[in-house]
Amino acid sequence: MMGSLPQVFGQADLPAQVSVYEVSARDGLQAEPVTLPAAIRVELISRLAATGLSTIEAGSFVSPKAVPQMADTRSVLDELDLDSGITYPVLAPNRRGLEDAMAARAQDIAVFVSVTESFSRANLGDSLEVTTARNRDVAAAATSAGMRVRGYLSMVFGDPWEGPVEPSQVVGAAGQLLDAGCTTISLGDTIGTATPGHVTAVLQALIEADIPVEAIALHTHNTYGQALANVYAALQSGVSEFDASAGGVGGCPFAGSATGNLATEDLLWMLDGLGISTGVDIRAVAETSQWLSRQLGKPLSSATSAAIVDQ
């Protein structure tokens, strides 16, 4: 009965094409209480690859004691075709992680830097100066070795301990990561508090500081329901890369809310409706989310998945 896809009404001032950076298999799963074995994560990634997604974060080279959900990332990579044209980045937050990533033949890594002192100490275990230097070092070494490096910035739009974050702090942190060789900076609304005017203000500050908009991605959380409105605002500033997680998997680490990452299929519904090309099949993503929901034994937060699959 229900129309299967949104009507298309394009807008001339938006990017014609958008890259979806799929994070469910790393950022999503590492926030879930259930640890999926490597074989299931390989199946998830393969299903995601079949939807048309061209960038799928595949794992993390961190201590399996600290993040058991990402244990055996090496064996996940061993099962993937790393020369298929699909990009499978892995998180490598220190030299040891970088060495492991190289040994696993990873071509793309991601590093992780906080914009704020408090989050650096609470989440990354050291001062902002130390954690930033460590990740810049990893980025520079990986770049020298011919790898592509993405820089995640967290707490870009507010910090649960420090409160407000000034756009100038973001500009400084982004510039340091670009100088260290990162090709993309992903702006993380880690606690989900951002609203569209805030997103626009930060993006304008970055653009005015001559950071190319092509090097900027946005990583939204739907903790306060703002994720897609923030994406729409960022599209209007020219951003054309967005992080999203199939089914919205990955809870917010700070609020009791069930909603964490922006769901890939909710993002695709909007992009499809705006006539923006992604190359991704929204129904195939929704089906993958339903499969993932069964693996995790819990309902996922994507509104679109629930509505599409009911049809």
Added chain:
Amino acid sequence: MMGSLPQVFGQADLPAQVSVYEVSARDGLQAEPVTLPAAIRVELISRLAATGLSTIEAGSFVSPKAVPQMADTRSVLDELDLDSGITYPVLAPNRRGLEDAMAARAQDIAVFVSVTESFSRANLGDSLEVTTARNRDVAAAATSAGMRVRGYLSMVFGDPWEGPVEPSQVVGAAGQLLDAGCTTISLGDTIGTATPGHVTAVLQALIEADIPVEAIALHTHNTYGQALANVYAALQSGVSEFDASAGGVGGCPFAGSATGNLATEDLLWMLDGLGISTGVDIRAVAETSQWLSRQLGKPLSSATSAAIVDQ
């Protein structure tokens, strides 16, 4: 720990002030399987009034057999102070309903017209011509009697049976309701499929047809997660009245999704962050939603409520 409210980043081209048209006590509750007694509905409305909301839909004068959730709307109105400055509209879809509304001393009513033939027959029980004429007649009679009349348009952005809806259909239907005396036209995305470009296209069509933007409200559903992005698009076209439901109460009647109406507190989070004045206290709304959740015996869909109350 969590920052209690969003940082404010205003945008000069958006309305400085927005009216929130609260629908939980009518549109929301009538879609819920549990029927709340009139006394609880009065308490809900009183709690909503205490949050600063200035327009709270209070009930519906329809057959209690068809809509048992709205039975005893007369006794709800009897308990409200109709001269307090807060507006308490009631739905009056036919002459009988209008007479009942007048007898209850209602000053504001709402009528309901479909944009599409299929929905008119399925939901309103008669042809589009007949149901439109009936509601125009009610609107004209109420206007003559000095009442204010709001016109709801449903299926503005798509119909589950007919599929695509042309903006020109919306322009025609809106013009008819304004001619009949309606002061506001609420554009309903009944099945939640609209995306921001679609909202912009319909609004531009209405504005080009000389329908004043001040007479336009938007009623979004979050079935595909698009509600707030659509509100942001509408703000950019100058719309300054939005329908919302505390906690997001009121499921979508067509999809299996848990998400229906846009949650008032999710809307307020965005408007507060944009520095747009509403006069409504977001925390008080979130507390009211939690209370309502207990009355209905189910969790509600508002992301913001879950996140705020956890703090």
